[in-house]
Amino acid sequence: NAWPALQQSFLDGWILRFARGFTKRSNSIVPLYPSLQPLAEKIRYCENLYAREQLQTVFRLTSIAADSPSVEAALAERGYRLEETSLVLSKPLIAEPLQGALKMLPLEDWLSVYCELTGMPEPARSLHGLILKSIAGECGFGALLLDEQPVACGLAVVEQELVGLFDIFTHPEARNAGHGADIVNGLLAWAASQGATRAYLQMVEDNVPATALYNSLGFSEIYRYWYRIGV
Numbered sequence: 001n002a003w004p005a006l007q008q009s010f011l012d013g014w015i016l017r018f019a020r021g022f023t024k025r026s027n028s029i030v031p032l033y034p035s036l037q038p039l040a041e042k043i044r045y046c047e048n049l050y051a052r053e054q055l056q057t058v059f060r061l062t063s064i065a066a067d068s069p070s071v072e073a074a075l076a077e078r079g080y081r082l083e084e085t086s087l088v089l090s091k092p093l094i095a096e097p098l099q100g101a102l103k104m105l106p107l108e109d110w111l112s113v114y115c116e117l118t119g120m121p122e123p124a125r126s127l128h129g130l131i132l133k134s135i136a137g138e139c140g141f142g143a144l145l146l147d148e149q150p151v152a153c154g155l156a157v158v159e160q161e162l163v164g165l166f167d168i169f170t171h172p173e174a175r176n177a178g179h180g181a182d183i184v185n186g187l188l189a190w191a192a193s194q195g196a197t198r199a200y201l202q203m204v205e206d207n208v209p210a211t212a213l214y215n216s217l218g219f220s221e222i223y224r225y226w227y228r229i230g231v
Contacts, residue, residue, distance in 0.1 A: 029057070165188075
């Protein structure tokens with residue numbers, strides 16, 4: 001819910017997500033519940049749907065879904081390659097004052113900051129904006145400014161007692177100065193003011209700087225996921 005696709009379809013315990021190719025997470029098949037239909041037929045059906053959209057068939061498998069081992073084996077047999085194991089981290093929130101250096105921005109202003117910091121091209125910006133506008137939860141778009149210039153940014157999405165952190169980014173020239181911790185702590189303070197009591201985020205397993213940052217902030221792993229990508 002916190003990072004929606006532009007379109008999605010439900011298929012016998014699986015969610016099929018489509019977003020014109022912007023991010024694997026929004027263009028992948030996520031098995032959630034045990035299936036009843038023949039597995040090989042379901043995979044072929046999905047391959048046809050994604051081919052029609054001119055997209056690779058991508059499965060997002062998790063360490064907690066009951067069907068993951070059987071789906072994994074079937075995809076490996078069909079030649080799907082394994083890619084990008086990620087960790088989902090979580091921690092309880094303690095209400096703290098919002099830090100003064102963090103500015104909460106309107107969506108379009110924040111999107112401009114994000115594109116400036118990351119160098120995101122215009123076609124991707126448009127798709128990114130469509131996804132952000134479709135988020136149903138309460139969104140906090142934060143940017144960290146030094147001398148009125150943005151050096152880091154991030155997005156917090158509150159849904160009931162949970163807050164998810166996304167698009168956390170620090171400009172390469174401003175790294176190793178504590179800005180990552182500042183943006184995360186600022187967003188968490190904002191989320192706590194909105195009623196959130198637990199935070200979560202996702203990071204690629206081999207991202208050493210992110211691992212050090214989130215460990216230092218008290219996050220711990222609750223599950224992991226990875227992608228299987230069709231040939």
